[in-house]
Amino acid sequence: MAETNHKEETFRVGETELRVIKGGQGKPLLVLHGELGFPGWLQWLDALAKKRTIWIPLHPGFGKTPMASWIMNVRDLGAFYSRFIREQKLAPVDVIGFSLGGWLAAEMAVANSAQFGKMVLVGAAGLKPPAGEIMDMFTMTARGYLNANVVDSRTNPEFAKLFGGEQTPEQFEAWEDARAETARIAWAPYMYTQSMPELLANVSGLPTLILWGKQDAVTPLSAGELYHQKIAGSKLTTFDNCGHMPAVEKPADFIKAIESFLG
Amino acid sequence: MHIMFFTERAYHAVPEDEVLKIRSFFGVSNKFFDAQKGSQLLNEYIDEKIMCDEMGFDGLMLNEHHGTPFCMGAVMDVEAAVLARATKRAKIVLLGNPIPTVANPLRLAEELAMIDMISGGRLVPGWVRGAGSEQLANNANPAYNREYFDEAHDLILAAWTRPGPFRWEGKHFHYRFVNPWVLPLQKPHPPIWIPGLISPETVKWCAHHRYPYVALATLLKPTLEMFNMYAKIAGDLGYQAGPENFGYLQPVFCADTEEKAEELGKNFLFGGGFSHFARPEWMFPPGYNSKEATRRLAAQAANPNLPGHGLIDHDPTSDAELQSLKKALYGTYPEWLRQSQMITGTPKTIVPKLRHVLEVLRPGIFSFWLDGPAPLKDRRRCVELLGKEVLPQLREIGKELGLSDPFEVKPGSRKLSNGKAEAVGRADLIAESTMGA
DSSP states (O other): OOSSOEEEEEEEETTEEEEEEEEEOSEEEEEEOOTTOOOOOOHHHHHHHTTEEEEEEOOTTSSSSOOOTTOOSHHHHHHHHHHHHHHTTOOSEEEEEETHHHHHHHHHHHHOGGGEEEEEEESOOBSOOSSSOOOOGGGSOHHHHHHHHSSOTTTOHHHHHHHOSSOOHHHHHHHHHHHHHHHHHHTTTTTBOTTHHHHGGGOOSOOEEEEEETTOSSSOHHHHHHHHHHSTTOEEEEETTOOSOHHHHSHHHHHHHHHHHHO | OEEEEEOOOOOTTSOHHHHHHHTOSTTOOGGGOOHHHHHHHHHHHHHHHHHHHHHTOSEEEEOOOOSOTTOOOTTHHHHHHHHHHHOSSSEEEESOEEGGGOSOHHHHHHHHHHHHHHTTSOEEOBEEOOOHHHHHHTTOOGGGHHHHHHHHHHHHHHHHHSOSOEEEEOSSOEEEEEOOSSOOSSSSOOOOBEEESOOHHHHHHHHHHTOOEEEESOOHHHHHHHHHHHHHHHHHHTOOOOGGGEEEEEEEEEOSSHHHHHHHHHHTTGGGGGGGSSOHHHHSOTTOSOHHHHHHHTTOSSOTTSTTTTSOSSOOOSHHHHHHHHHHHHTTHHHHHHTTSSEEEOHHHHHHHHHHHHHHHOOSEEEEEOOSOOOHHHHHHHHHHIIIIIHHHHHHHHHHHTOOOTTTSOTTOOOOBTTBOOOOSOGGGSOGGGTOO
């Protein structure tokens, strides 16, 4: 794994013991993981951790943080994290959200843009794509879904580091936890909020960077374009020959884009 | 003993290769459904049930599956309504309504009440969680499957027994006016039986509700273990479980000759049979299983309780591979027989084999299961032999073994002797050869 020291800490949010992976130094940067859970510490985190303290909360119900049964949709989860940010005095915090985590960040920005300093959405769910459909993870195996997340699942070294080799029982269980919790909050409509295009009008004064793989087979690029159109002043950057995981598939370009945006 | 007849009402006109290509009945395109053929088959299956009623079967068992040629009974209650009027004597046993997939359980309470009314009080409703694929077919969130199940169950019973109008403000269901006018004829409500594939959570739930548990063609040894888990919980709750608390479904193929019966039995494996009900990722959608069950499954790709699972770990990529898969699937036939998962023969040879199953499990409810493509005349002959020759003998065996059914002894009414639960069934009779999975 990587050199940067990172460890797991526990924070209380209401009745829930929230587990957070923390590492690095400097101004906090909140990372909201996607629908298959936090995959592991990667190159891009090493790069950013030199200047930022990375906070990666592990969503309730995804295995490590216990499930909170009152959380029944992504907006509920957003309210949970708003409380966490407020109580930890992190606001306004810079945030990066991946896929489901991108949807979560967008919901939180809609509710209260001021809780964030800058926002990065990476292949974010949350919008019904104007063209194409969001790939349905619930009708496939976790492994099949993961492979479809990237353009090349066979030779990419970062992908191999995370998911190479035979699936272990621990991996299976973690993925099943993640899939179950994602079903609880995002079953239907699948992976989006109907009213999101209108709601995004409430994101104001929040510098936003939208990152997308041009060959994203999970959340079609058309959704990224719609985010760009609806969030005032946002910037859309796309990566060639890249699927749903630019952090894994195009780490150097990804790090560069984020560093230049966050400053 | 309550003796029933069951069939999935399969659509066997589907090309077998289409099932084998995806190793799943669920998901085969409905472009292969021929409406003429479907209409003919549905009527034949209804006629068959009427024939069973006339021959003296105690129960006509129906089930429900969606989006699959494996079972055409996607709206079982419609078939039950037809039988309610077209049959005279037999109970109409629904095993079961997949209540977590029903968006409006109050409507279900009304449907069932009408069936009970029209049949003159012959309805036995039952509830299931629904196979994993049913959650996909009905877009019912599998992560809330247990919660939907529990709440829908409570709502249906309340709708039947609590004078309305009343409000229902639950977690998942919300009604401002619960007051169904037509209520079941049977009071306080029809008897409820629960079928299953021996998931411990369901068995436990049944013991708590004193509902008979009907095991659906599962292996004898783990089935008996689950019956005993039920009996132990029953003991803790202060009652002795008896045959009236248990049921068993058994594939049985009967003909005038052994050869013909064997032919029928082999047809049961059409398309991979039960083993290819649905792909693993559709059998176990997200959150459908408890964490404990997920751990049990972690190392397995398919249902380990069925012979022939895991014969191939990928979809066949060539015709040669498809043909070899087919050969391997039909090659599991002796294994099904060896494990008593299927019984074939003439009435004379079948009865001792059935007796063995009854002696081991001691169920008060027993159902024959007939499926697989076969000419109508062979199928009808099988039903006729079962009804006229096998059924009377089974009834005698049931009496001799004291297999009381839920209409003879109220489930949950049996007292404990010396305050302790006695084990049920006869594990000692399970032959070594049929022990393993």
